[in-house]
Amino acid sequence: MKKFIASVMFALTASVMASGAAMANTGGVPLEKANVNIHDQSSLQVGAKYFANYCMGCHSLNFSRYNRVATDLGLTNEQVAKNLIFTRTDGEPTKVGELMKNGMSQKDSAEWFGAPPPDLSLTGRSRGPDWIYSYLKAFYVDKTRPMGVNNTVFANVGMPHVLWELQGLQEQECTKHGEGEHAVEHCALKTVTPGTMSAAEYDKVVRDITNFLTYVAEPAQLHRKSYGIFVLLFLGLFAVLAYFLKKEYWKDVH
Numbered sequence: 001m002k003k004f005i006a007s008v009m010f011a012l013t014a015s016v017m018a019s020g021a022a023m024a025n026t027g028g029v030p031l032e033k034a035n036v037n038i039h040d041q042s043s044l045q046v047g048a049k050y051f052a053n054y055c056m057g058c059h060s061l062n063f064s065r066y067n068r069v070a071t072d073l074g075l076t077n078e079q080v081a082k083n084l085i086f087t088r089t090d091g092e093p094t095k096v097g098e099l100m101k102n103g104m105s106q107k108d109s110a111e112w113f114g115a116p117p118p119d120l121s122l123t124g125r126s127r128g129p130d131w132i133y134s135y136l137k138a139f140y141v142d143k144t145r146p147m148g149v150n151n152t153v154f155a156n157v158g159m160p161h162v163l164w165e166l167q168g169l170q171e172q173e174c175t176k177h178g179e180g181e182h183a184v185e186h187c188a189l190k191t192v193t194p195g196t197m198s199a200a201e202y203d204k205v206v207r208d209i210t211n212f213l214t215y216v217a218e219p220a221q222l223h224r225k226s227y228g229i230f231v232l233l234f235l236g237l238f239a240v241l242a243y244f245l246k247k248e249y250w251k252d253v254h
């Protein structure tokens with residue numbers, strides 16, 4: 001019994017420490033649930049469209065090819081060439097068989113933004129969907145920052161708020177509760193300039209972009225379930241064959 005209690009205590013401590021580490025990543029800001037679904041193809045298509053229009057100017061997806069994305073998202077190569085490709089390679093429009101790189105030099109961009117915009121191929125896994133979703137909703141006006149904005153999820157971020165026209169502008173409002181040493185500050189974001197979208201519409205766009213980045217980070221997820229079904233079918237068939245083989249072998253023994 002003692003052993004059991006000790007192991008339960010250990011598991012609890014470990015999980016509290018792990019969640020503490022997850023919180024530390026965000027400076028203690030609780031993340032919102034992204035609730036993405038990579039099997040929702042129309043959400044992935046919208047996400048890809050917004051990503052190409054608003055993000056690819058700075059961020060590449062060095063491990064993805066346009067035509068692979070086209071197949072997975074149910075788009076034709078022509079649709080992709082027309083709607084998702086805005087870059088050129090050696091003066092010609094980038095072809096659908098190429099990787100989703102962009103033309104920005106890492107050195108120039110590091111000078112402009114203080115940090116180079118990272119490749120986002122694996123961010124869906126390294127940061128996770130909840131982080132990306134919350135981050136894209138957490139920009140607020142901060143005149144002291146070079147880009148005029150800061151972010152509650154990624155403090156002192158070098159990225160400008162590229163979706164501000166859609167979301168509008170937010171400000172951080174902090175109120176103090178209690179006195180002296182025990183005072184706690186509570187901060188919340190408040191919209192000060194509305195954008196072209198309602199809050200619900202903006203949440204949907206951000207969820208779709210997050211969904212797309214989650215898919216890009218592990219495209220095999222889309223097909224894993226169908227592999228599973230084939231494996232089960234094979235095992236089932238194999239079991240039947242093995243049964244008849246066993247019957248055949250033991251026929252003369254009994």
Ligand code: HEC
Nearest residue numbers: 054055057058113115116117118123127132157158159162
């Ligand atoms: C004008 C250039 C620019 C554009 C456009 C841009 N970003 Fe960024 N982004 C940056 C920079 C620079 C950083 C690095 C910030 C830093 O390290 O301080 C960054 C960081 C990020 C990160 C954090 C990556 C990490 O793991 O640290 C994510 C996620 C991200 N951007 C998503 C997006 C999305 C989604 C879009 C499109 C809606 C977008 N960005 C558009 C410049 C840009």
